[in-house]
Amino acid sequence: MQGDNGPMPLPIRPAVAASPDYPFHAIDAPVKLDQNESFADFPAELKELALQRLRDLPWHRYTDLNAEALCEAVARHESWSPRGTVVTTGSNVLIALLVQLAGMGARVLTVKPNFSLYGLDAGLLGAALTEVPLKPDFSLDMDGLRTALAEPPTRGGVIFLPRPHAPTGALCELGELEALAQASEGWLLVIDEAYHHFADGDARDLACRHPHVLLLRTFSKAWGLAGLRMGYALASDDVARQLRKLVPPFGVSVLQTVSTLVALEHPDYVRERVAHTLRERERMTQALRSHPTWQVMPSQANFLLVRTPDAQRAFDALLTQGVLVRRQDRLHGLQGCLRVTVGTQAENDAFLRAAAAAP
Numbered sequence: 001m002q003g004d005n006g007p008m009p010l011p012i013r014p015a016v017a018a019s020p021d022y023p024f025h026a027i028d029a030p031v032k033l034d035q036n037e038s039f040a041d042f043p044a045e046l047k048e049l050a051l052q053r054l055r056d057l058p059w060h061r062y063t064d065l066n067a068e069a070l071c072e073a074v075a076r077h078e079s080w081s082p083r084g085t086v087v088t089t090g091s092n093v094l095i096a097l098l099v100q101l102a103g104m105g106a107r108v109l110t111v112k113p114n115f116s117l118y119g120l121d122a123g124l125l126g127a128a129l130t131e132v133p134l135k136p137d138f139s140l141d142m143d144g145l146r147t148a149l150a151e152p153p154t155r156g157g158v159i160f161l162p163r164p165h166a167p168t169g170a171l172c173e174l175g176e177l178e179a180l181a182q183a184s185e186g187w188l189l190v191i192d193e194a195y196h197h198f199a200d201g202d203a204r205d206l207a208c209r210h211p212h213v214l215l216l217r218t219f220s221k222a223w224g225l226a227g228l229r230m231g232y233a234l235a236s237d238d239v240a241r242q243l244r245k246l247v248p249p250f251g252v253s254v255l256q257t258v259s260t261l262v263a264l265e266h267p268d269y270v271r272e273r274v275a276h277t278l279r280e281r282e283r284m285t286q287a288l289r290s291h292p293t294w295q296v297m298p299s300q301a302n303f304l305l306v307r308t309p310d311a312q313r314a315f316d317a318l319l320t321q322g323v324l325v326r327r328q329d330r331l332h333g334l335q336g337c338l339r340v341t342v343g344t345q346a347e348n349d350a351f352l353r354a355a356a357a358a359p
């Protein structure tokens with residue numbers, strides 16, 4: 001549109017205009033170990049079952065208002081209250097909704113390095129972002145977090161903490177989380193458990209005891225359903241009731257509902273796959289320990305972080321051999337670092353062969 005003084009500016013909030021794009025560029029490669037996906041697809045017989053059920057369901061009708069049937073099934077699987085369970089299309093949606101719920105115009109507190117979405121959503125929604133650096137061994141800086149909580153404006157917001165941590169794979173101590181929960185009343189403390197299946201324990205007990213603590217979980221990793229887009233929050237009934245108001249009505253499609261219900265009816269395949277990932281993670285870790293120039297970090301997730309002398313050169317050397325990993329070297333404290341997903345045995349062999357020859 002043309003005004004008297006040239007084109008009319010579009011009504012875009014400055015915070016959105018100033019925000020960077022999501023930092024991901026798709027690259028094709030035969031061995032794809034860059035997105036922490038499951039090494040295997042959803043089992044073929046379960047896909048078939050979901051497709052059969054889909055055939056018989058009406059597609060011209062809306063689904064449940066708030067995915068009630070799915071919330072019930074997730075709650076049963078998790079032994080959680082259905083009223084405290086909020087299901088939607090990926091935990092990345094829930095991250096944005098939680099910033100809207102508690103942090104929009106207020107504060108978002110997290111650590112760094114970190115999963116980039118917390119900071120991006122804080123920026124897009126005009127929240128004031130505080131990132132407390134992890135210690136060099138990737139443990140939590142509890143004094144730093146306590147100081148940040150006390151900084152003005154002291155009105156609470158939302159704290160995001162991935163556990164296991166992404167992208168380092170470190171698992172913070174439950175005792176430290178308990179201390180953080182006690183120090184953060186008046187805030188929402190969100191423990192992002194996208195990778196909890198691969199770790200020694202989770203923060204469920206903490207979330208049961210503190211109404212302001214909630215867990216985020218996803219079907220994208222251990223369940224092998226990243227393409228389906230499903231995630232959920234396990235919260236106190238009160239927090240879930242408020243969060244649900246922000247979830248788009250009828251937002252979960254019939255495909256998502258049926259496929260996730262089928263997965264929840266057959267959870268045994270997840271256990272076998274997690275066992276594979278833990279075995280392979282250990283094998284890769286041991287093999288990488290003898291690399292002449294790389295350092296591999298201990299991991300409690302389905303990926304490994306390695307520090308190389310030069311991330312660009314190491315990344316290129318792997319890609320030349322057909323192995324795609326993710327660069328993490330631009331994140332705070334992760335100079336030289338690459339992240340590699342634990343894949344199938346053959347994919348991991350290909351990675352280890354390429355890594356052995358990489359600088």
Ligand SMILES: Cc1ncc(COP(=O)(O)O)c(C=O)c1O
Pocket residue numbers: 035036089090091092093115162166192194217218219220226230231
């Ligand atoms: C820590 C963490 N949280 C959340 C997500 C997003 O999960 P979803 O696929 O459910 O949106 C990811 C994805 O990689 C992640 O690494």
